Every structure is written in structure tokens, then in C-alpha cells.
Amino acid sequence: MHDIREAILADDLAGIGSMTVPESYRGITVHADEADMFAGMPAQEKDPRKSLHLDEVPTPEVAPGEALVAVMASAINYNTVWTSIFEPVSTFGFLKRYGRISELAKRHDLPYHVVGSDLAGVVLKVGAGVQMWKPGDKVVAHCLSVELESPAGHDDTMMDPEQRIWGFETNFGGLADMALVKTNQLMPKPDHLTWEEAASPGLVNSTAYRQLVSPHGANMTQGDVVLIWGASGGLGSYATQFALNGGATPVCVVSSPAKAELCRKMGAELIIDRSAEGYKFWSDPETQDPREWKRFGSKIRELTGGDDPDIVFEHPGRETFGASVYVAKRGGTIVTCASTSGFMHQYDNRYLWMNLKRIIGSHFANYKEAYLANRLVAQGKIHPTVSKTYALEETGEAANDVHHNSHQGKVGVLCLAPEEGLGVTNPELREQHLEGINRFRGE
Numbered sequence: 001m002h003d004i005r006e007a008i009l010a011d012d013l014a015g016i017g018s019m020t021v022p023e024s025y026r027g028i029t030v031h032a033d034e035a036d037m038f039a040g041m042p043a044q045e046k047d048p049r050k051s052l053h054l055d056e057v058p059t060p061e062v063a064p065g066e067a068l069v070a071v072m073a074s075a076i077n078y079n080t081v082w083t084s085i086f087e088p089v090s091t092f093g094f095l096k097r098y099g100r101i102s103e104l105a106k107r108h109d110l111p112y113h114v115v116g117s118d119l120a121g122v123v124l125k126v127g128a129g130v131q132m133w134k135p136g137d138k139v140v141a142h143c144l145s146v147e148l149e150s151p152a153g154h155d156d157t158m159m160d161p162e163q164r165i166w167g168f169e170t171n172f173g174g175l176a177d178m179a180l181v182k183t184n185q186l187m188p189k190p191d192h193l194t195w196e197e198a199a200s201p202g203l204v205n206s207t208a209y210r211q212l213v214s215p216h217g218a219n220m221t222q223g224d225v226v227l228i229w230g231a232s233g234g235l236g237s238y239a240t241q242f243a244l245n246g247g248a249t250p251v252c253v254v255s256s257p258a259k260a261e262l263c264r265k266m267g268a269e270l271i272i273d274r275s276a277e278g279y280k281f282w283s284d285p286e287t288q289d290p291r292e293w294k295r296f297g298s299k300i301r302e303l304t305g306g307d308d309p310d311i312v313f314e315h316p317g318r319e320t321f322g323a324s325v326y327v328a329k330r331g332g333t334i335v336t337c338a339s340t341s342g343f344m345h346q347y348d349n350r351y352l353w354m355n356l357k358r359i360i361g362s363h364f365a366n367y368k369e370a371y372l373a374n375r376l377v378a379q380g381k382i383h384p385t386v387s388k389t390y391a392l393e394e395t396g397e398a399a400n401d402v403h404h405n406s407h408q409g410k411v412g413v414l415c416l417a418p419e420e421g422l423g424v425t426n427p428e429l430r431e432q433h434l435e436g437i438n439r440f441r442g443e
Contacts (some may be wrong), residue, residue, distance in 0.1 A: 018137025318342030
């Protein structure tokens, strides 16, 4: 692994395909025999630092249509937090189900799970039948793993019955020195970004693109008012950029003055600090308070000059969903991709049916959507939101930051890269966008 890393750092990639791939590598894992370690504990008390391990694991076989990638950097997503606290279920159930579909899929059903759904790195080896990618290519990966043997997936690959999220519902993820991916997950690394910056947009950028921009999601148009929960976070920071880039008006909901300032740095003007306003959408754990929905809606109209949101960009889930349905405009859209505060949503259906609103479920992105989202990053139109970077052996601490929402934007993880700031091959483009690239740094 040392020789491979040194070749990448020296940008000496011509012969990397002939280098010996090690029989094992470092990976961040959870263990099947620890799946009950947090049983009975409240979610917020479950500690990723106790369940995420840095292990030496065997290198998997590279099958047809797959690639083995040397991972220079990765990033933390909320699915790694879910994996680490074994919520809502242990991911070992996903791996067992995947392992049943074929002999090759059995490789994924192991007593450990190498996690992580982002990467930036260099292709080391490709399987039979691969034409578009070769050893030495600098790549990032999106996290859609799909078999595409069913007709259901050929209009939209997210509809394939064997669609999975790599590194969450499959093994051999990106928080490691090497990762195994299907080659249709690979995309060109943006050449003006460092390894850690290039790794960070993958999952959240593609998710926000489908959820907000794509016809499969909210199909945002110029002039739309878009309410964005967690607008400075890993997902919301990309939604805010897409809204601004696409001629919409974001209304950014944040939880502190520091997060409000980040939204202003991105160019947003309409901001609600929910902590300062003191919104309490639930009067007790079982009862929502519609008066608080109305107060929230009044604040939105105050900021927009009387307009309700055309689109509500939802991902907190249980805590906010009742308010989201209420505040969306007549005929508006609530588009949801996650439930970080709880999966069982409650809302007053009168405000949905009588006002002809729509709820759209959105999950990650298909290859084309991921590619288009990555192209915007490569063009310097959408910027990474890395605020802090950890070493691979500190992944538990990084995941704990995300678990407790003590981070801004995205938290990066250095894998083979020995330090931050490496991997840039287009310094001219970088210089043009340096302020945007560094917007979240140190926050």
C-alpha cells in the first residue's frame, strides 16, 4: 500500500496497474457480534467511537464490471452514523440479503462491514468487460450500486429492485485505504479540488440534485421559493447552492448564528434561526402544536414578502414534517429524502389534500443525475463544503460530530492521503473559486 500511495503522491500513474495489490488493507468497520451493544439506549447516547473500528481486512475479489480503487480521501454521511449506532436496523441484514442473490454477492456477507459511501482516489484494477475506466484514472464515486438485470430499472435506475447504497447496503465502502465499486459508479475527479474536497460532495450533492432539481424530484424552476431545513449542513448546503444557482429563492432554516452566517456567505439572504425564534413544533412527545406551524409560516411570509414555499426541502423528518406540510404553498411540493430526527412522520392531512399539495419521496440519485451533479462541481458552479478533516483512525470522532450535529457542511476523512491540500492539478480554476471552496473551512 505504501508503494501505491507514493506513486499517487508523485503523480506517477502510468504503471500503477502493474503494481501488486496488497492482500489486505485498512478499513473502518462495524462488527456483527456487536450489533446489540447499544440495545435499550436512546439514540443520542449511542457512541460511534465505540462501534467503529480500524481493522486490517482481506482485499476482495474484483468481479466483472467492478473496480478496486485506492482511496485517498472519503467523508462522513449520516448513513455511516446510522450504521455505527445500528439504527434503524443493523446493516448486517442488508449484507445477508445481498449475499443471497448470487455467488459473487456472497463476498459482501461477512461478519464485518467496511463502511463509507464517498471516495476520491485512483483506479488500481478493473474487472473483465470494463471499457470506460482503467488503472491510473483519478476518480470520485457516487454510491448507487445497482444490478440492472430487471426491466424496472432501465427508465430510472433508482427503481431497480436490486438498487442499493454502496458502503451502507453493500460491503467494501470508502472509509478505507481501498474500496470495491461497480465501474458505473465512477466519475472523473474535479481537477481543481484536493482529494478531501473532491470526496465530500458525492452522496449529498447527488441526493440534493435529484431531490430539488431533477424531474424525479421537485423539478425546481427559476423564481421558486424553496424552504431548506438544515441549510448549512451536509445536505442542505448543496440544496442552498442549487437554489441560488438555479434562480430560486432559498429560505434557509438553521440552528445558530454561525450557521446563518455560512448561508449568507453562500449568497442566501432569507434566513431563519430556529433556535433564536424558539420554535417548538411539539408541545409534548406525542402532540404537535399547530400554533407554532402558523408562527413559522408567518415568519416565512415576512421574509419573502408574502409568498409561501413552492418547495420544502425535507430531511429532518418527524420533528419538522408537520410544519413542512403546513407551510408549503397551495399546490406546493414537500420532497423528502431522510428522517434524521425520526422515521414516523405525523402531519395534518387537511392541509395536504384540501390545498392540493404533494409529498415526493426521493432517494439518492441515478447515474445520470449523479454525473450531472458532479459536472457542476467540476465546472466550479457548485462548491464542496468541507469544514473539517480527520485522519482515518479518527473516523469514530468524525462520525460522532455528525451524530451530534456539531459540524458544519461535510466532515472529510483522509485515507491514503497523508495530509490535506493534495491532489490539485488545475490550480488556475481553483484560484478562480478559492473563496467558495474554502467557505466552510474552520467552521
